[in-house]
Amino acid sequence: MGASAFDAAIALQPRADGMFLGHTSPAYANMVGPFGGVTAAQALNAVLQHPERLGDPISLTVNFAAALADGPFTVIARPARTNRSTQHWVLEIQQQGQAVLTGTAFFGLRRDTWSADEHTMPAVPPPSEVVQAQGPARVEWVKRYEMRFAEGAIPTEWDGKDRGVSRTRLWLRDSPPRPLDFASLAALSDVFFPRVWRRRPMLVPIGTVSMTVYFHADQALLKSTGDGYLLGQCQGQAFRNGFFDQTAQLWNQGGDLLATTHQVVYYKE
Amino acid sequence: MGASAFDAAIALQPRADGMFLGHTSPAYANMVGPFGGVTAAQALNAVLQHPERLGDPISLTVNFAAALADGPFTVIARPARTNRSTQHWVLEIQQQGQAVLTGTAFFGLRRDTWSADEHTMPAVPPPSEVVQAQGPARVEWVKRYEMRFAEGAIPTEWDGKDRGVSRTRLWLRDSPPRPLDFASLAALSDVFFPRVWRRRPMLVPIGTVSMTVYFHADQALLKSTGDGYLLGQCQGQAFRNGFFDQTAQLWNQGGDLLATTHQVVYYKE
Numbered sequence: 192m193g194a195s196a197f198d199a200a201i202a203l204q205p206r207a208d209g210m211f212l213g214h215t216s217p218a219y220a221n222m223v224g225p226f227g228g229v230t231a232a233q234a235l236n237a238v239l240q241h242p243e244r245l246g247d248p249i250s251l252t253v254n255f256a257a258a259l260a261d262g263p264f265t266v267i268a269r270p271a272r273t274n275r276s277t278q279h280w281v282l283e284i285q286q287q288g289q290a291v292l293t294g295t296a297f298f299g300l301r302r303d304t305w306s307a308d309e310h311t312m313p314a315v316p317p318p319s320e321v322v323q324a325q326g327p328a329r330v331e332w333v334k335r336y337e338m339r340f341a342e343g344a345i346p347t348e349w350d351g352k353d354r355g356v357s358r359t360r361l362w363l364r365d366s367p368p369r370p371l372d373f374a375s376l377a378a379l380s381d382v383f384f385p386r387v388w389r390r391r392p393m394l395v396p397i398g399t400v401s402m403t404v405y406f407h408a409d410q411a412l413l414k415s416t417g418d419g420y421l422l423g424q425c426q427g428q429a430f431r432n433g434f435f436d437q438t439a440q441l442w443n444q445g446g447d448l449l450a451t452t453h454q455v456v457y458y459k460e
Numbered sequence: 461m462g463a464s465a466f467d468a469a470i471a472l473q474p475r476a477d478g479m480f481l482g483h484t485s486p487a488y489a490n491m492v493g494p495f496g497g498v499t500a501a502q503a504l505n506a507v508l509q510h511p512e513r514l515g516d517p518i519s520l521t522v523n524f525a526a527a528l529a530d531g532p533f534t535v536i537a538r539p540a541r542t543n544r545s546t547q548h549w550v551l552e553i554q555q556q557g558q559a560v561l562t563g564t565a566f567f568g569l570r571r572d573t574w575s576a577d578e579h580t581m582p583a584v585p586p587p588s589e590v591v592q593a594q595g596p597a598r599v600e601w602v603k604r605y606e607m608r609f610a611e612g613a614i615p616t617e618w619d620g621k622d623r624g625v626s627r628t629r630l631w632l633r634d635s636p637p638r639p640l641d642f643a644s645l646a647a648l649s650d651v652f653f654p655r656v657w658r659r660r661p662m663l664v665p666i667g668t669v670s671m672t673v674y675f676h677a678d679q680a681l682l683k684s685t686g687d688g689y690l691l692g693q694c695q696g697q698a699f700r701n702g703f704f705d706q707t708a709q710l711w712n713q714g715g716d717l718l719a720t721t722h723q724v725v726y727y728k729e
Contacts, residue, residue, distance in 0.1 A: 249703050250670040250724045252521040254564050256541035256548040271552070271559040272525035277669065277726070279525040279562050281550070283540070290540040293548050295523050295562050297670050297724070301701040304729055305660060309626055310697035357578055391574060400546065401519040401566050403672045405705045405724045407698040428579035428709065429676040429717040432570040434518050436674045436720050438707065440697065448698040451705050453722050455519045455566070455674045457546075460573055 195369045196335060197378070200229050201236045203266060211237045211266040213284075215259055219332040224258035226332035227399050228381030230292060232374040234282045237268040238296050239373060245278040246300040247410065248373050252403045253282070253294040260286055268296075276300040301409050308407075310451070312442040315341040318362040318420045336382055337366040339420075345384055346392035357390035357427040357437070359383060368418035371449075373406060376413070379421060379441060380404045380452035386427035386437040387458045395460045400434070402454040408447070416443040433457060464638045465604055466647070469498050470505045472535060480506045480535040482553075484528055488601040493527035495601035496668050497650030499561060501643040503551045506537035507565050508642060514547040515569040516679060517642050521672045522551070522563040529555055537565075545569040570678050577676075579720070581711040584610035587631040587689045605651055606635040608689075614653055615661035626659035626696040626706070628652060637687035640718075642675060645682070648690060648710060649673045649721035655696035655706040656727045664729045669703070671723040677716070685712040702726060 200216035219229040231253045238244055265285045272279040282294035315321070321339040328334050343359030363382055365375060385397040408416070425439035434455055441450045469485035488498040500522045507513055534554045541548040551563035584590070590608040597603050612628030632651055634644060654666040677685070694708035703724055710719045 250523075252564060252670070252672060254519075254548050254566055257543065271562045274526065279523050279559065281552075281562050283550075290548065293540045293550050293564050295521060295564060295670075297523055299669075299703065299726070301703070304699075304702050304727065306700045307622065307659065308698050308700075309659065309695065353576065390576065390578065400568075401521070401564075401672075403521060403670075403722060405703075405722070407700045407703075407705070409701060426578065428720045429577050429674075430573075431575045431577075431676045431717075432678060433573050434568065434570070434674075434676075436676070438720070438722075448700075451697045451707070451722075453672060453674070453707075453720075457568070458573065459571075 195367065197365055197369055197375055201232045201374055203233065203236055203240060212263060213266055214263050215261050217331065219335060221330050221332055227255055227402065228378035230259060231381060231402060232378040234266060234284060234292060234294050235296060235377050236374050237266040237282065238280050238298065241268050243270050244298060245273060246276065246298040248296060248406045249299045250297045250403065250405050251294065251377055252401065253292055254401045255399055256293060257291045259291050264291065308448045310440055310448060312422055312446040313360060313424060315360055315422065321362055335366055336363055338363050343389055346388060349392045349394055351391060351393040353391045357386040359389060360422065360424050362420040363423050364418065364420050370418050371413050371416045376406065376408065376450050377404050380439065380450055383423060383425035383437065383439055385456055386425065387430055387435055390427060390430065395458050397456055397458045399454050399456050402452065404450055404452045406450055408449040412447055412449065416449065419444050421449065464636065466634055466638055466644060470501045470643055472502065472505055472509060481532060482535055483532050484530050486600065488604060490599050490601055496524055496671065497647035499528060500650060500671060501647040503535060503553060503561060503563050504565060504646050505643050506535040506551065507549050507567065510537050512539050513567065514542060515545065515567040517565060517675045518568045519566045519672065519674050520563065520646055521670065522561055523670045524668055525562060526560045528560050533560065577717045579709055579717060581691055581715040582629060582693060584629055584691065590631055604635055605632055607632050612658055615657060618661045618663055620660060620662040622660045626655040628658060629691065629693050631689040632692050633687065633689050639687050640682050640685045645675065645677065645719050646673050649708065649719055652692060652694035652706065652708055654725055655694065656699055656704055659696060659699065664727050666725055666727045668723050668725050671721065673719055673721045675719055677718040681716055681718065685718065688713050690718065
């Protein structure tokens with residue numbers, strides 16, 4: 192299989208000083224700067240490729256400090272603390288010596304324990320029975336994902352009326368399909384369109400300021416998920432004076448909860 | 461009003477090099493090291509007291525890299541990026557030159573916008589009708605909070621049987637009561653006991669590895685909340701091979717959603 196657009200987008204070159212060199216990808220362009228999910232995946236990828244890495248990602252937090260300019264950037268991943276089976280990372284992406292992203296990641300070795308999914312997958316029709324979102328995309332990155340909205344699609348009537356609820360449920364995967372890994376799972380965590388547009392359809396300016404991803408999937412579960420569909424569910428909890436949060440879950444078709452994710456988003460009006 | 465135990469615990473002395481000096485507090489001692497909520501509040505307090513601070517906290521992520529030893533520690537708060545109305549901070553707490561906590565915070569100036577709480581407060585009896593948790597506390601910090609469990613109290617039968625659900629709802633506040641501020645709201649976000657103990661009552665070793673708090677309260681809402689009770693709700697989403705997450709909401713008695721918070725926790729067995 193050839194390198195996908197996603198693999199090309201998150202590729203990093205190690206530099207002699209231990210930092211990594213990355214480049215924004217036109218394939219994942221957003222309104223201003225790149226799709227945040229890919230930037231998050233790039234930050235995570237610096238740890239995944241780091242020679243000192245221990246274990247697999249358990250949590251990732253990225254803060255978007257400024258829109259990335261099209262072009263190259265530097266990723267700094269510093270292992271702040273390495274314990275016997277866990278590791279804490281401090282992340283930063285810079286352009287022209289200025290921080291455009293700050294973040295932290297926690298990696299760990301997993302052991303077999305009692306396990307259970309408490310937030311179980313909601314009942315929705317299978318992907319084949321849910322129509323694929325079509326039509327002209329406002330932004331390029333949307334074309335890199337197949338999305339089938341079972342509930343709460345992107346509004347078609349931007350009338351500004353409060354719908355009272357912001358929940359979306361959709362089947363989604365990379366387009367073209369690509370086997371799931373930690374980097375693509377991080378990016379998929381940011382695919383949900385801003386909840387304020389769903390709750391009260393009005394195209395107000397928005398921007399994610401911080402996103403956290405908890406990885407419940409291990410290597411085996413990623414492998415068994417493969418390039419199948421994920422069911423994503425996303426809902427806002429509070430919209431208050433310029434900032435709202437949204438919380439989301441991602442299951443595979445077998446109903447395994449692969450990731451839970453949260454973000455806080457700036458909005459205007 | 462005199463300084464409370466909480467104010468004493470989170471007090472920081474600015475040093476000439478711009479770092480802050482703090483000290484663990486016996487009043488907030490946990491099984492090993494201090495209560496993580498107070499450590500999170502101390503990290504946030506370094507930004508709150510920083511001369512370069514802009515605005516109020518919107519999000520905070522702290523990663524617990526190692527148990528703090530009883531004694532002094534250094535808090536480093538670095539403004540990584542300051543925009544017109546927002547600011548990104550990188551946080552670290554060190555002991556003996558080693559990171560014991562890493563983190564990031566996002567601060568911002570709020571503006572009046574359309575607002576709504578979507579995750580509304582569940583119906584529970586008022587605080588006066590819910591019995592206060594009593595009895596010998598395993599750890600000292602628990603005595604610094606008044607807790608009234610409306611649902612899902614700390615188990616009394618540690619039989620290891622899967623209860624199928626991990627939800628807890630409780631009224632809580634500082635003890636003695638203390639007017640709510642950003643630092644105490646950060647600490648209150650970590651008051652929920654580990655969901656794995658609720659879901660499957662067995663005293664397995666646990667430790668929070670990462671916690672994120674989204675502050676929906678602004679100064680005015682903190683003030684109107686005062687020293688009243690908060691309703692806290694907390695539930696796990698997935699327990700998988702050594703790590704589980706829990707997600708929580710904190711409302712004031714008037715039903716305003718003040719904070720939403722998430723954490724991922726290590727567990728054994």
